[in-house]
Amino acid sequence: MSNYDSIDHVIGASLFLDDLPEPVNCLHAAICPSPVAHGKLKKINIDKALGIKGVITILTADSIPGENQIGTIIQDEPLLADKEVDFIGQPVALVVAGTARQADKAVKLIELEIEELPPVFDPRQAAANGDFIAPSRTLALGDIDKAWEKCATVVEGRTETGGQEHLYLEPQGSMAMPDERGGIMLYSSTQSPTAVQRVTSRVLGIAMHLVQVEVKRLGGGFGGKEDQATVYAVLAALAALHTSTSTKLILNRQQDMQYTGKRHPYSSDFKIGLDENGKILAYEVTYFQNAGAAADLSTAVLERSLYHATNAYYIPNVRITGHCCKTNNVPNTAFRGFGAPQALFVIESAIAKAAGMMKLPAWRIQEKNLLKEYDTFPYGARARQCHAKRAFSEILHSQKWEVTQKDIFNFNKNNSLIKKGAALMPICFGISFTTGFLNQAGALIHIYSDGSISVSTGAVEMGQGVNTKIIAIVAHTLGVNTDIITVQPTATRTVANTSPTAASAAADLNGMAAKLAADTLRLRLMDTAASRLGEHVSGISINNGKILLKGQPTELDWHALISDAYLSRINLSAQAHYATPDIYFDKNIEKGQPFAYYVYGTASIQVSVDILRGIVTIDAVNILHDAGRSLNQDIDRGQALGAIMQGIGWLTMEELVYNKEGRLLTDSLTTYKVPDIHSMPSEFNVSFMEDTDNPHAVLQSKGIGEPPFLYGTAAYFAIMNALIAARPDKPMFFNAPLTHEKILHFLTCE
Amino acid sequence: MKTIINGVKISLRAEWFDKDLLDFLREDLDLTGAKRGCGIGVCGTCVILINELPVQACKKTVADIVDMTVLTIEGMSNKDDPLHPLQQAFIDAGAIQCGFCTPGMVLTAHAFLLKNNCPSREEIRKAIKGNLCRCTGYQQIVDAIEEAARHYRK
Ligand code: FES
Ligand code: FES
Numbered sequence: 005m006s007n008y009d010s011i012d013h014v015i016g017a018s019l020f021l022d023d024l025p026e027p028v029n030c031l032h033a034a035i036c037p038s039p040v041a042h043g044k045l046k047k048i049n050i051d052k053a054l055g056i057k058g059v060i061t062i063l064t065a066d067s068i069p070g071e072n073q074i075g076t077i078i079q080d081e082p083l084l085a086d087k088e089v090d091f092i093g094q095p096v097a098l099v100v101a102g103t104a105r106q107a108d109k110a111v112k113l114i115e116l117e118i119e120e121l122p123p124v125f126d127p128r129q130a131a132a133n134g135d136f137i138a139p140s141r142t143l144a145l146g147d148i149d150k151a152w153e154k155c156a157t158v159v160e161g162r163t164e165t166g167g168q169e170h171l172y173l174e175p176q177g178s179m180a181m182p183d184e185r186g187g188i189m190l191y192s193s194t195q196s197p198t199a200v201q202r203v204t205s206r207v208l209g210i211a212m213h214l215v216q217v218e219v220k221r222l223g224g225g226f227g228g229k230e231d232q233a234t235v236y237a238v239l240a241a242l243a244a245l246h247t248s249t250s251t252k253l254i255l256n257r258q259q260d261m262q263y264t265g266k267r268h269p270y271s272s273d274f275k276i277g278l279d280e281n282g283k284i285l286a287y288e289v290t291y292f293q294n295a296g297a298a299a300d301l302s303t304a305v306l307e308r309s310l311y312h313a314t315n316a317y318y319i320p321n322v323r324i325t326g327h328c329c330k331t332n333n334v335p336n337t338a339f340r341g342f343g344a345p346q347a348l349f350v351i352e353s354a355i356a357k358a359a360g361m362m363k364l365p366a367w368r369i370q371e372k373n374l375l376k377e378y379d380t381f382p383y384g385a386r387a388r389q390c391h392a393k394r395a396f397s398e399i400l401h402s403q404k405w406e407v408t409q410k411d412i413f414n415f416n417k418n419n420s421l422i423k424k425g426a427a428l429m430p431i432c433f434g435i436s437f438t439t440g441f442l443n444q445a446g447a448l449i450h451i452y453s454d455g456s457i458s459v460s461t462g463a464v465e466m467g468q469g470v471n472t473k474i475i476a477i478v479a480h481t482l483g484v485n486t487d488i489i490t491v492q493p494t495a496t497r498t499v500a501n502t503s504p505t506a507a508s509a510a511a512d513l514n515g516m517a518a519k520l521a522a523d524t525l526r527l528r529l530m531d532t533a534a535s536r537l538g539e540h541v542s543g544i545s546i547n548n549g550k551i552l553l554k555g556q557p558t559e560l561d562w563h564a565l566i567s568d569a570y571l572s573r574i575n576l577s578a579q580a581h582y583a584t585p586d587i588y589f590d591k592n593i594e595k596g597q598p599f600a601y602y603v604y605g606t607a608s609i610q611v612s613v614d615i616l617r618g619i620v621t622i623d624a625v626n627i628l629h630d631a632g633r634s635l636n637q638d639i640d641r642g643q644a645l646g647a648i649m650q651g652i653g654w655l656t657m658e659e660l661v662y663n664k665e666g667r668l669l670t671d672s673l674t675t676y677k678v679p680d681i682h683s684m685p686s687e688f689n690v691s692f693m694e695d696t697d698n699p700h701a702v703l704q705s706k707g708i709g710e711p712p713f714l715y716g717t718a719a720y721f722a723i724m725n726a727l728i729a730a731r732p733d734k735p736m737f738f739n740a741p742l743t744h745e746k747i748l749h750f751l752t753c754e
Numbered sequence: 755m756k757t758i759i760n761g762v763k764i765s766l767r768a769e770w771f772d773k774d775l776l777d778f779l780r781e782d783l784d785l786t787g788a789k790r791g792c793g794i795g796v797c798g799t800c801v802i803l804i805n806e807l808p809v810q811a812c813k814k815t816v817a818d819i820v821d822m823t824v825l826t827i828e829g830m831s832n833k834d835d836p837l838h839p840l841q842q843a844f845i846d847a848g849a850i851q852c853g854f855c856t857p858g859m860v861l862t863a864h865a866f867l868l869k870n871n872c873p874s875r876e877e878i879r880k881a882i883k884g885n886l887c888r889c890t891g892y893q894q895i896v897d898a899i900e901e902a903a904r905h906y907r908k
Contacts, residue, residue: 006845013853014841014860016787016827023786171888173791173799173854223789223854224888257792467852467889638848645891646851673796673886681879684892 005486007639008472009221009465020223021177021193027250030179031060033243034107034253036097036114037263038089041123041332041666045089048097049115056113058106060247063098067246070209074235076199077439078138081298081335083207083238089118090297091334092666093263095235100243100251123666127292127329128271137295137328138303143310143594145382146321151286155277158286159358163274163350163738167294168267168339168654169670171678172466174223176264177254178237180244187214188241194233195225195464196504201496203234204241215241218495222466226650227338229466230504231300232264261671266660267339268305269294270346276354282362282369286321289313289350293343295328296335302328305336307438309343311383311598315351316392316432317370318379332666338506340650341713344433348714349655352429353738356721360728360736365409366721367428371396374430384595387432391604391630391696396430398693399606399628408610416729424623425726426610429718433711434599435508435701436587442503443584443600445513449478449521451576455563457484460492461514462502468709469639473511474518476635477702481522482529483546484562508707511635512600513582515702520580528578532569533560601700603707605629605693607648607715609685613726618748620723622652624687627715632698632706644690644712651716653679655740656723727751757819759783760829766820775818776800776811779826787827787857791886798885801858802826808865810884827857830864839905840864840898847898851889859885863899871906873899 012018038045050062065072065086075081085096097114101107124130152158178192187210192200197217205212217237222229236253243251255263270291277286291309295302306326313324352366359366374392381387399405405428412424437443447461459478463470471491479486492498494505503513526546533551534541543554551560560568569576589596610624625648634640657677661669670676690712697704724736727750734750755766759779770778776793779785779802788811791799795813802811803825804818831838837845840860850856859882866873866881873881878899887895 006848007850009853010845010850011837013850013856014827014837014844015831016785016857018853019786020789020854022790023780025784173797173852173886173888174789175791222852224852226888256790257794257797467854469851642848642851642890642894645893646889647891649891650888672794673792674794678886678888679891680886681883681892681896684879684896688891688893 005472005476005636007469008475008491019220020174021179021191022254024179024191026252027181029249031100031102031243031247031249031251032104032107033098033100033240033251034104034111035095035239035263036099036111038085038092038094038096039116040089040118040120041092043089043118043120045085045087045096045118047117050097053099053110053113056106056110058102059110060100063100063242063246068207068242070207073206074203074238075299076231077301077303078299083235091332093334095239098239098243100247123332125331125333125662125666127294127331130329130331131292131327135330137299137330140325140327141310141594143324143382144322145380148286148288148321148323151321152277155285156280157358157362158275158277159354159361160275161353161357161738163272163353165270165346165349165740167269167336167660168658169261169660169676170226170228170339172222172224172226172228175255175257175260176229176233176236178240179250179252180240181250182244182248183216185214186210188244190215190217190237190241192217192219192233192237193222193229194219194237195222195230195466195506197464197494197496198502199231199504200234200237204238207238208241208245216495216497218493219464220493222464225466226340227342227506228264230338230506232337257673258671261676262668263334265296265300265335265337267654268302268336268346272350274350274354276358278358282364282372284317284319284373287314287319287351287354288323290325292327292329294331294333294336296331296333298335300335300337302336304439305338305343309347311434311438312344312347313351314382315348316375316430316604317373318375319373322382324382340647341710342507345651345654345714345717348717349740352717352721356724356736370428370430375432385597385599387602389601389698391693392430392432395604395606395628395630395693399428399608399626403608403626405608421615422612423615423726423729424610424612425722425724425729426608427718427721427725429607429715431605431711431714433603433714435512435601435603435707436584436599437503437507437509438598440587440589443513443587444503444582445517446499446502446579446581447514447517447521448498448579449518449525449577451525451566453567453570455488455566457489458492459489459518460495460498461518462494462499463510463514464494464505466505468643469636470505470510470514472639473635474515477515477519478522481519482526484549508709508711512701512707517580517582519702520582521578524578524580528574529565529569532572532574533565536560536568601698603630603711605711607718609718609722611719611722611726613723613747615730615751618744618751620656622683622685622719625685627690629690629692629712630696630706631692631708632696632701633704634692635703635705637692640708641690643708645688647710647712648715649679649683651713652683652719655716655720656742659741659743755820757822757824759824760826766816771815771817773816774812775814775816778816779811785826785828789854789857791854798858798862799855801861801885803861803865806865806868808862825861827861840867840902843898843902847894847901849890849894849898855885855887859887859895867899867903867906871903873903875900
């Protein structure tokens with residue numbers, strides 16, 4: 005089954021937030037952002053702005069009836085700045101006007117009196133100043149201090165990874181409508197309808213049941229609309245409350261790039277120790293995470309970095325420390341991979357550097373240290389159903405890796421203008437929210453008297469195909485065809501207390517809840533069929549819309565059965581709730597089992613670098629990935645391909661450049677380069693392990709959204725290998741993104 | 755003064771001429787298939803065809819369609835007709851994830867295939883270089899266009 009939404013998409017009929025019909029007299033809001041990164045907010049002068057034609061009102065912190073607080077994990081972020089501004093782009097005031105143009109015009113006339121304070125943009129500087137969002141954390145395994153003595157090689161180093169703009173093609177936005185009894189109806193482009201509902205309720209000072217949030221679909225999310233969509237929804241709601249009129253707030257691309265948080269930049273220190281055979285005995289790492297000016301999801305992101313510090317390797321002695329550093333950048337946020345890619349880059353840099361010292365190819369060290377069944381992670385959990393070695397060796401084999409290595413060596417010997425490089429990347433990614441209580445979901449299924457089925461869950465469709473998967477699960481469970489099933493927009497009134505659509509777990513959690521609800525209905529219907537046929541229920545089954553008795557067709561089909569059930573006053577609706585079992589974590593001892601299961605796989609990436617021009621071509625990307633029993637291979641392959649391209653983009657071309665005042669200079673698509681069609685590798689294959697089961701998720705499937713992002717890391721090291729072939733006199737460096745400028749600088753400078 | 759949009763003749767008033775064409779389509783004609791991904795002519799989500807040439811509607815005004823024939827995604831097929839083969843190819847190839855880039859991508863490909871119905875993959879890549887997709891990684895989009903080309907040869 006192809007993506008459920010794709011027919012509507014391809015004829016232009018699917019509605020995104022900005023396509024929804026506007027209510028009559030709908031107002032438009034625009035944000036007045038802080039122009040400085042840090043300062044005391046002395047005065048907001050709105051007099052001139054109020055004079056603009058069409059302006060209805062201008063709201064500031066004083067206009068907030070409830071709490072001026074939008075922080076979720078830690079309550080440290082005001083909706084509208086009050087007394088202090090902490091980053092450029094922070095909302096200070098909101099203009100509400102008849103048209104978006106009038107609102108934008110008025111924003112320019114608001115005068116802010118700000119006494120500037122020195123800003124901090126470097127997480128190491130913040131750490132030195134003691135500016136942390138939350139206490140630092142350390143995970144340890146074995147006895148690292150003793151282990152160093154046993155190592156034949158010990159290598160230390162430093163790595164940097166830059167931020168990343170989500171660049172979902174649909175910008176952030178929301179539309180709020182005043183509702184009866186003082187309530188608000190919100191349409192939001194959010195991955196977290198419940199977070200929007202909860203924060204709106206807090207800010208407006210009204211109960212959650214008076215706030216309704218509905219999400220039809222997103223034009224991409226990638227984590228950027230997990231926490232960061234909330235502010236625009238709440239601002240629209242605040243405007244609707246004050247004006248008693250529907251209000252819409254849509255960011256244009258430049259505003260979206262300036263105002264919203266990115267992937268967290270990390271600056272990290274590592275030390276790795278190996279025996280003479282390349283076995284890693286000890287690994288110590290410290291992450292300085294640039295959280296930005298408020299917590300947002302930073303502590304959770306850092307937590308995942310800690311858990312994924314050793315990637316797909318078993319290392320007996322480990323110490324991992326993470327600092328969540330408070331700076332004056334925009335609060336950084338979730339982005340596909342959620343801290344794991346940053347951690348992976350550090351361990352792979354450590355391996356690459358050690359390999360250089362030991363005159364061994366890095367892949368030999370990778371191969372030697374892969375996780376096997378029951379190996380312990382630094383936080384105490386054990387690897388189960390572990391396919392790390394298998395994926396790696398199958399890629400070695402299918403890619404004729406050793407031959408390829410020789411070919412590349414010979415090619416490089418004979419060519420001075422083009423150098424080739426290749427790298428392998430094994431991955432391991434844990435599935436579940438590391439914040440335990442989020443691992444729950446709900447579903448509501450109605451079967452109407454004509455037999456058609458409506459499914460609601462807490463999952464938000466953002467292109468990842470979650471609705472298609474949920475339809476397949478319900479169809480499979482009820483024994484009907486997919487074409488009689490519709491998935492409803494995600495709405496807080498139908499499914500309550502939802503977790504964000506995130507952590508690659510939306511299909512796992514919501515799919516399981518939908519399955520449980522469908523199971524309930526199936527049992528009721530089988531009873532109905534049994535009594536109608538005068539048979540025992542054990543002989544009844546439903547398949548393909550037919551009601552079978554001991555496997556043989558009966559007079560009953562789905563429609564007749566449903567009609568019968570309705571007339572017999574059987575409940576044709578079911579609600580279900582699912583909570584992932586057996587996950588726990590004790591932060592006091594930093595041990596536990598935070599994940600339901602792990603995803604494994606290996607990538608090989610080959611590149612060519614034009615030595616004179618510094619231009620990189622990605623020649624081949626080949627992946628072997630463990631998707632469990634995929635619910636839909638086409639969708640999973642699409643997720644994998646897209647994630648890999650984003651991963652390659654992050655480490656090779658996507659560069660956020662700021663001036664010294666902290667203003668983002670790369671705030672448009674002309675200055676911020678993302679992978680376009682030219683970046684597409686000419687050989688690009690994703691294969692799935694065909695026979696891996698997963699008893700820990702719905703119908704033996706596995707989460708797919710994030711893990712493949714990690715494969716992109718291979719591109720950095722493949723390019724680096726090509727650069728070293730050109731300049732064997734120079735050491736590798738670990739400072740991503742590896743942009744064209746950095747490549748040229750490396751090749752041409754002494 | 756008039757224009758033809760998706761086969762329908764529409765008379766244009768002079769006072770509309772300065773209006774942003776993308777706003778005109780989306781707000782006044784309720785043709786919301788063309789999206790505003792960037793507003794500055796670099797993402798391709800707003801692409802429509804004017805006299806069979808792909809054009810970024812966000813860079814044009816209503817004056818630019820006077821006496822022209824305009825095709826938006828809504829005009830490529832209608833609800834009762836089967837899908838255009840190119841649209842079907844996008845669905846079959848899995849070239850659609852979030853769908854935000856899809857209308858612009860399909861129309862750009864359509865204009866290209868009308869001119870070149872036997873393209874190489876390299877030519878397809880060049881044709882859609884002005885259209886960004888953040889979801890798919892492009893491979894399935896190139897596959898879809900390659901597959902659809904044969905229908906343009908008939
Ligand atoms: S909106 Fe027109 S090109 Fe991006
Ligand atoms: S499908 Fe989402 S941008 Fe292309």
